Amino acid sequence: MDDSSEYLALPPGSGAILSLIASGAGQSRASLAQAAGLSRSTIAERLAPLFAAGFVEEGAEALSSGGRPARILRLNKNFGVTLAADVGESHIHLAVTDLEPNILVENVVSLDVRSGPETILARIVDEFCDLLDRVGRTKREVLGIGLGMPAPVDYEAARVFGPSVMLGWDDFDIRGWMRAHFEAHVLVENDVNLMTLSEFRRFWPDVGQFLFIKAGTGIGSGIITDGRIYRGAQGAAGDIGHIQFASDNAPLCRCGKLGCVEARAGGWALARDLRAQGFTAHNARDIINLVRINQPEAIQLVRAAGRVLGEVTADVVSVLNPAVIVIGGVLSEAEEHLLSGVRELVYQRSLPLATRKLQIAAARSNPSVGLLLGAAQLVIESQMAPATIDRTIARYRRPAIPRPLESLTDSPRSRSD
Amino acid sequence: MDDSSEYLALPPGSGAILSLIASGAGQSRASLAQAAGLSRSTIAERLAPLFAAGFVEEGAEALSSGGRPARILRLNKNFGVTLAADVGESHIHLAVTDLEPNILVENVVSLDVRSGPETILARIVDEFCDLLDRVGRTKREVLGIGLGMPAPVDYEAARVFGPSVMLGWDDFDIRGWMRAHFEAHVLVENDVNLMTLSEFRRFWPDVGQFLFIKAGTGIGSGIITDGRIYRGAQGAAGDIGHIQFASDNAPLCRCGKLGCVEARAGGWALARDLRAQGFTAHNARDIINLVRINQPEAIQLVRAAGRVLGEVTADVVSVLNPAVIVIGGVLSEAEEHLLSGVRELVYQRSLPLATRKLQIAAARSNPSVGLLLGAAQLVIESQMAPATIDRTIARYRRPAIPRPLESLTDSPRSRSD
């Protein structure tokens, strides 16, 4: 037994502990024991190889609750990386992230989504390789790949659905294609769900029923219940942009129906209305630029959009009774101009029991960064889940560091005193 | 150690097994081992005391999968009873059930819900005692009490909310009051959620995303995801009856708002419209009676109501993307007269991805029986849940039957050959 090149065989059960640490269910050895239903001795026994293999680190901070503070355990954010890409209608935004996740390096390329899946995926693969080189990481270190798509996605099958903007993508086997080029797990998710996940984990982690509404050029929503994305039966949940309201002169939506929320309050619809008044505007960003310079017509349109959004939000509140609603997307940069209408309609229309403690807030994260972090988060959570953790550990087994335990106990941790 | 009067101390861990059996997660010893993550030996060891204490029985049926069929394990449905009550606006429906659940005895009493909580709860307690006597069971055998209320309910707090029909009930401590008279767990739930639960468990147990719509005198809905009632943050989820649609001449709802779904399609609204045409009708039952004799005006109103219901259902489908929608309540007895409108609007308005595999069906269980069974089911599931099972076992510990294991192995089970 030479311990310089020997691969460390992690004892069975360590995976479950790592999974708990990754999910945040256990921050200290004591809370891990409670969460796992195991004794302190067993936790200690299982942590040792996780430290030795470099999966787990000790945080310097320590929250005291009266006595000796617990030593915070956390995932070693550098034992692997994720690849994240946001496929937009005209641009692709890509990044390499660590496992916290933080963006290590990113890039934006111009490419029309209608170029078709093979062209776009090939470009994504190229860019990923490039970005990996730039941060000096290898394909072997890639925990998984997360792709965000501006369309309904069947999450299990990792396929885009419906003949939307994504011409040629319908039912295309994205996972199969990617795995021919990367030996990593490939997850595909709707872009709104990724923004939802990111906003939720960073700012509202303990909220049971969370609703995120994206008001951008298009309109959509994401739902999180009990900490998990609610996808519905086919992954089509949260599709509020194409709920229809009756009215005189119901506008034609780009989906072909009349009077959809998006055709009344989406960025493209507001741009349409501004153009009719002689302005130059094509998308949500153009609207916001006009709002920023206090253009009254733009502000008025955004406020009207807020009320339309409020109408549909009130319906969703009646159905879901969320504890928190966050409005994101480019239009949400108009802050109160948009939110006041939402608040007005929700409080007017929904049951007092449902609105009494309801919070309605603007998103705090940058949409594009949030989306990439959401994609990374999804990859991390899926690969660190109890069902997959053992496979993940097996892939990342490293040569054992000689005498890791002694070195750890000799100099417990760096401190500032 | 005399084994005739000795109370059997169940070894720790048996509770988890019983919980799995009760939830249906394990039907045989082998599948239990898998579900619990324990070995066959351990399962056998833990089952013995469960048999001895009378918690578990062996079913006669045995499903073969090529070799020796597994012996089906199931909860002994007679080791306790539940008490269930459906508080309606003018009547109270009560029952004692076993743990399957089946109704053992039931009764209906006329009592206006506006008599106030103390009067009504006192009457319920009296009736429960009476019903227990009639089936020869004692208070000690009561696993729990389930109450269904025609109003929004805060499930955790077991309180009714909002100044609705239930005058004087707002924030009344139902659990506290009941527990002064019965030493049993008291659960209070919205009536629609109970009907939802019952319909789901009996007819659609494996559906991931389930939506139940109650179309009766009022209109409401219940949502089940991953086998659990979705209640939202305060228990107000599924309140679709008071979603508002704009239109000319929006009718006034009994909630005070204009244009609610209920004011357009609820039984009381249809009765209002029929009275305006000279008929005599006051509630959903009257409407259905007219439909049954093919009264054209009634049929036309029900069909129009179906389309209104379809409008709101389409919205809910866009938000939730359910796999199955069941329409229940008295109006659903009109079957296709009501359902065709729902189907029409849902297929017309919702995303094809969401409707491709969507099933829309009429409820199969009798509303009132379903509600009572739902209340019983809720009690059983809550008392058999992993978190509470050990308390439940402790309450129901019985004197050990002398030499229970030997008697079991001597005559393994009754068979029909």
Place this chain on the structure above:
DNA sequence: TACCTTATGATTGTTTTTATACATAAATTC
């Protein structure tokens, strides 16, 4: 009927996990 398959019962020694104890560490409170 013989054979195959799967489920279960019973027994064994081995391995894992636990409870317990005592010592140490690091914060708060008095």
Place this chain on the structure above:
DNA sequence: GAATTTATGTATAAAAACAATCATAAGGTA
């Protein structure tokens, strides 16, 4: 600064759970 509280490290005997094995049971299939 001492006492208190909480978290952790280490060690050991006791308990629990396991895998492995053989035997039996009960269905289907050739």
